[in-house]
Amino acid sequence: MSDSTHAAHTDGEHNPYVAHHFDNMGQQAGAAKLGMWLFLATELLMFSGLFLAYFICRMWYPDMVLGAHEYLSKTAGGINTCVLLFSSWTMAMAVRSAQVGKPGSKEDAAKIKKYLLLTLLCAGVFLVVKYFEYSAKFEHGMLPGKFYTAHLHGYEIEGLPHIFFGIYFIMTGLHGVHVLVGMGIMIWIYLRASRGEFSHQNYAGVENTGLYWHLVDLVWIFLFPLLYLVK
Amino acid sequence: MSEQPASYDLENPSEPNFYKAQKGLKSWLFTVDHKRLGVMYLASVILFFFVAGFLAIALRTELLTPAQDFVSASTYNQLFTLHGAIMTFLFIIPATPGALGNFLLPLMLGAKDVAFPRLNLLSFWIYSAAAVMLLCTLVLGGLDTGWTFYTPYSTSTGTAAGLAALGVFVAGFSSILTGLNFVVTVHRMRAPGQTWDRMPLFVWAIYATAVIQILATPVLAITVLLVFIERFLGIGIFDPAMGGDPVLFQHFFWFYSHPAVYIMILPGFGIISEILTVHSRKHVFGYKAIALSSVAIAIISFLVWGHHLFVSGQSELVGVIFSFLTFAVAVPTAIKVFSWVATLYGGSIVYNTPMWYGLMFLWTFTIGGVTGLYLSTISVDVHLHDTYFVVAHFHYVMMGGLVIAFIGGVFHWWPKITGRFYHEASGKLGALLVFIGFNVTFGTQFFLGHQGMPRRYFAYLPEYTTMHQISTVGSYILASGLLIAGFSLAMAFRKSAPKAGSNPWGAVSLEWKTSSPPIEHNFHDTPHVTGSPYDFPEIDKSGRTH
Amino acid sequence: MSAQAYLKGKEIENPVEVHHHVAPVSLYVIILMALFGLTGLTYAVSFANLGPLSLPVAMAVAALKASLVVAFFMHLKDDDRYNLFVFLGTLIFIGIFFGFTLFDMQARDALNDEQRTFVRAEDERNAGNSPAVGISNDPARLAAWEAKHGSHDEGAEGEHAEGAEGEHAEGDKAEGEH
Ligand code: HEM
Numbered sequence: 001m002s003d004s005t006h007a008a009h010t011d012g013e014h015n016p017y018v019a020h021h022f023d024n025m026g027q028q029a030g031a032a033k034l035g036m037w038l039f040l041a042t043e044l045l046m047f048s049g050l051f052l053a054y055f056i057c058r059m060w061y062p063d064m065v066l067g068a069h070e071y072l073s074k075t076a077g078g079i080n081t082c083v084l085l086f087s088s089w090t091m092a093m094a095v096r097s098a099q100v101g102k103p104g105s106k107e108d109a110a111k112i113k114k115y116l117l118l119t120l121l122c123a124g125v126f127l128v129v130k131y132f133e134y135s136a137k138f139e140h141g142m143l144p145g146k147f148y149t150a151h152l153h154g155y156e157i158e159g160l161p162h163i164f165f166g167i168y169f170i171m172t173g174l175h176g177v178h179v180l181v182g183m184g185i186m187i188w189i190y191l192r193a194s195r196g197e198f199s200h201q202n203y204a205g206v207e208n209t210g211l212y213w214h215l216v217d218l219v220w221i222f223l224f225p226l227l228y229l230v231k
Numbered sequence: 232m233s234e235q236p237a238s239y240d241l242e243n244p245s246e247p248n249f250y251k252a253q254k255g256l257k258s259w260l261f262t263v264d265h266k267r268l269g270v271m272y273l274a275s276v277i278l279f280f281f282v283a284g285f286l287a288i289a290l291r292t293e294l295l296t297p298a299q300d301f302v303s304a305s306t307y308n309q310l311f312t313l314h315g316a317i318m319t320f321l322f323i324i325p326a327t328p329g330a331l332g333n334f335l336l337p338l339m340l341g342a343k344d345v346a347f348p349r350l351n352l353l354s355f356w357i358y359s360a361a362a363v364m365l366l367c368t369l370v371l372g373g374l375d376t377g378w379t380f381y382t383p384y385s386t387s388t389g390t391a392a393g394l395a396a397l398g399v400f401v402a403g404f405s406s407i408l409t410g411l412n413f414v415v416t417v418h419r420m421r422a423p424g425q426t427w428d429r430m431p432l433f434v435w436a437i438y439a440t441a442v443i444q445i446l447a448t449p450v451l452a453i454t455v456l457l458v459f460i461e462r463f464l465g466i467g468i469f470d471p472a473m474g475g476d477p478v479l480f481q482h483f484f485w486f487y488s489h490p491a492v493y494i495m496i497l498p499g500f501g502i503i504s505e506i507l508t509v510h511s512r513k514h515v516f517g518y519k520a521i522a523l524s525s526v527a528i529a530i531i532s533f534l535v536w537g538h539h540l541f542v543s544g545q546s547e548l549v550g551v552i553f554s555f556l557t558f559a560v561a562v563p564t565a566i567k568v569f570s571w572v573a574t575l576y577g578g579s580i581v582y583n584t585p586m587w588y589g590l591m592f593l594w595t596f597t598i599g600g601v602t603g604l605y606l607s608t609i610s611v612d613v614h615l616h617d618t619y620f621v622v623a624h625f626h627y628v629m630m631g632g633l634v635i636a637f638i639g640g641v642f643h644w645w646p647k648i649t650g651r652f653y654h655e656a657s658g659k660l661g662a663l664l665v666f667i668g669f670n671v672t673f674g675t676q677f678f679l680g681h682q683g684m685p686r687r688y689f690a691y692l693p694e695y696t697t698m699h700q701i702s703t704v705g706s707y708i709l710a711s712g713l714l715i716a717g718f719s720l721a722m723a724f725r726k727s728a729p730k731a732g733s734n735p736w737g738a739v740s741l742e743w744k745t746s747s748p749p750i751e752h753n754f755h756d757t758p759h760v761t762g763s764p765y766d767f768p769e770i771d772k773s774g775r776t777h
Numbered sequence: 778m779s780a781q782a783y784l785k786g787k788e789i790e791n792p793v794e795v796h797h798h799v800a801p802v803s804l805y806v807i808i809l810m811a812l813f814g815l816t817g818l819t820y821a822v823s824f825a826n827l828g829p830l831s832l833p834v835a836m837a838v839a840a841l842k843a844s845l846v847v848a849f850f851m852h853l854k855d856d857d858r859y860n861l862f863v864f865l866g867t868l869i870f871i872g873i874f875f876g877f878t879l880f881d882m883q884a885r886d887a888l889n890d891e892q893r894t895f896v897r898a899e900d901e902r903n904a905g906n907s908p909a910v911g912i913s914n915d916p917a918r919l920a921a922w923e924a925k926h927g928s929h930d931e932g933a934e935g936e937h938a939e940g941a942e943g944e945h946a947e948g949d950k951a952e953g954e955h
Pocket residue numbers: 379492493495496538539557558560561564599600601602603604606607608612615616617621624625628629632633
């Protein structure tokens with residue numbers, strides 16, 4: 001691992017990407033990153049409410065949760081986990097490519113774009129798998145709350161499974177919305193990369209997108225065992 | 232203390248001030264200048280304060296007699312709900328950070344702007360959207376859940392609780408973005424020499440507030456989102472009929488809302504620290520204690536939310552723990568009050584309007600805080616919960632604390648914001664009427680609550696008539712005081728109002744080291760800070776231990 | 778202004794305050810492999826019958842995976858320490874939220890068993906009423922559903938559901954309104 005300080009970096013005045021109210025790129029990038037981490041903190045806290053609801057539901061109705069979770073597809077969940085983990089890697093590689101990229105270099109920009117595209121692709125695969133999972137649940141009436149009809153379709157799950165499926169849909173749904181938003185951001189960053197904006201002089205945009213995307217991955221790392229696997 | 236190159240004439244700046252730097256409606260709606268955003272927040276929060284205040288007067292008028300006279304029971308419910316919701320989510324929470332914080336924070340730090348100016352603009356737009364949503368509930372069925380949205384009523388009522396929940400959800404994002412922006416600004420944007428122990432106490436307070444905004448508001452967001460979903464899908468987390476538990480909702484809600492009361496009051500503490508020192512010409516007593524107690528309050532405020540659930544069916548053990556921790560909040564709060572009083576001691580106090588509000592705050596806030604201790608004693612709260620005692624308590628802290636500090640702050644910084652002086656005599660008259668009116672209105676409510684008058688009722692037993700009538704008359708005095716205060720401020724817009732100059736109070740912190748109103752980029756030359764913001768020139772340095 | 782730079786109120790010699798660490802590609806690949814390996818592990822473990830241990834084990838593995846992502850992919854290991862502070866601080870506050878709420882919910886259940894202070898759907902079932910599941914809580918929607926799909930031969934359950942609804946007449950009435 002190397003600590004690198006590029007010469008071009010040291011002169012804030014010559015870096016065209018520094019906004020007027022900052023003194024230099026170090027200050028600007030540091031601010032952007034701290035801002036992103038604070039935003040991630042709020043995301044974690046927001047999801048924590050749903051995780052807490054899950055744990056409490058589990059505490060109230062342990063047998064129901066065990067019965068209901070059997071109906072989720074471990075395979076689909078597992079595939080999606082691997083897809084997301086891989087996308088986290090491609091994202092980390094995109095950030096790295098920006099960190100070592102030379103300003104104005106076409107090849108370096110192409111590298112960033114390649115990894116971003118791969119990440120986007122993974123996000124797409126994730127959503128497609130999710131779509132098939134959701135439609136299976138819809139078909140069997142395993143829906144949240146008052147829309148739950150699986151018992152009329154002949155699925156006997158003891159207790160109040162509409163709570164479990166409610167929590168399942170809210171958690172994965174909110175997570176899915178984050179995936180969608182992430183895709184939107186990546187497209188935007190991709191366009192900026194095409195314009196050759198990113199290099200070691202200026203990579204905070206790619207880095208922050210990366211941080212966001214890893215958070216989406218983090219949430220799923222916990223969702224997967226809790227919803228799909230745990231007995 | 233700070234040094235400025237002497238060459239630049241602050242009284243006759245060569246650059247136009249930020250109002251004149253750009254023209255047209257668009258230059259306001261799409262501005263990224265923190266000062267313009269501050270002014271727009273100020274206008275909005277004052278507007279909502281008057282809207283919600285008007286509703287309050289309607290409520291008090293209904294309570295003139297024991298019977299139901301002007302409004303029906305359900306209208307009364309909608310009135311107090313909207314009053315509470317607007318006051319909390321559209322006035323108090325955004326008021327000080329959004330208006331004064333935006334305007335002053337970068338100036339006090341010596342920065343050109345906040346760290347993320349565009350995010351700042353977005354935050355204002357989101358706030359406006361939330362305001363529209365909350366006001367739309369008025370025409371789309373009203374809202375009668377109380378500002379607390381307790382389930383299962385909020386998940387089953389036929390009124391527009393869903394839209395209101397979404398409005399609060401949206402308002403939360405505005406608050407989060409403001410907080411995030413301020414934390415980064417304080418960490419990254421300080422001028423040369425502006426170290427942590429040289430920051431004005433207002434900045435410390437806003438910083439602590441911002442930390443709470445970031446940590447607590449996301450939980451509010453998910454809570455109201457769950458209420459919304461529970462309402463339309465009935466998933467059964469909060470609704471007992473579907474297998475949920477309303478007490479769980481209360482945990483979720485108060486995990487945010489208790490820290491939120493400190494989002495409301497902490498910036499007020501910051502304002503008071505500035506007013507009391509500047510107008511008593513004395514170095515603040517216990518700078519470190521005041522600064523760090525803000526942070527301590529921010530942290531402890533997350534450990535006490537259960538005091539709102541003492542009689543909700545929370546387990547006794549948890550209740551006792553929460554009761555004990557609630558007492559702990561009083562310690563850093565008291566440290567502040569003692570430090571303020573010690574700051575005044577021996578100072579050369581100038582009795583002008585901001586100072587009047589500052590002194591008023593010490594009185595009203597202390598009463599509010601001390602009655603909080605009564606309420607945190609479980610055995611007492613069993614009797615006082617959901618009575619007018621609680622109403623009086625939180626009005627003493629929210630109105631008597633934050634609102635009074637906020638008005639004082641607006642008077643204090645008015646010369647900076649407008650470049651001209653308010654009208655002193657009417658300012659003082661307004662302050663006097665606010666003080667009398669406030670104590671008459673809410674002081675009586677302690678007695679009402681103690682005698683057993685429950686809150687949120689449109690009618691009452693005849694025994695309570697006298698007290699209620701005194702309280703209503705008090706509210707009229709209070710309202711007239713507020714109108715006169717507004718008049719005094721408006722007098723600064725006259726052409727003939729006296730010009731304030733860059734530093735009318737002889738203060739030392741950086742916001743006074745630029746012209747009034749400030750130029751677009753705040754400072755002509757980046758200021759260099761060399762000392763404490765409370766080293767007033769006339770203080771004999773040899774006699775002071777720092 | 779000269780090329781002099783300031784950060785956090787202090788003059789700094791080198792304006793690049795954020796040193797960026799460029800990790801070698803091989804490290805990223807190793808981390809990815811470790812993540813895949815751990816995913817396989819949880820997957821495999823979920824088929825073993827660990828009983829009450831299964832939740833802690835699954836959570837421990839997930840926490841390990843999360844720390845890898847945070848430390849390496851998100852660079853927290855070498856980043857400005859304040860960012861790490863923000864992250865860990867957040868976890869502490871989540872801990873407070875979880876701690877008190879779970880503790881009370883559990884204690885509240887115990888209280889309930891002792892004093893029967895509140896009733897939950899679970900208790901209904903203990904009393905012999907099968908709880909109203911999902912759509913059965915909403916008579917209007919249930920009727921619509923049955924009109925569309927034809928009634929199912931689950932009469933017994935339906936009757937019980939009706940019994941449970943009786944107890945919650947108030948809630949149901951209000952819900953039926955919108
Ligand atoms: C020394 C500090 C404080 C203590 C010990 C304290 C204690 C309490 C307690 C125990 C209650 C619950 C009463 C009940 O519902 O039975 C309460 C209610 C309340 N407090 Fe405080 N408090 C303090 C400061 C504040 C501050 C600074 C604010 C706001 C700026 C505030 C705003 C409120 C509000 C709004 C309620 C009522 C909530 C509702 O039910 O609508 N408190 N306080």
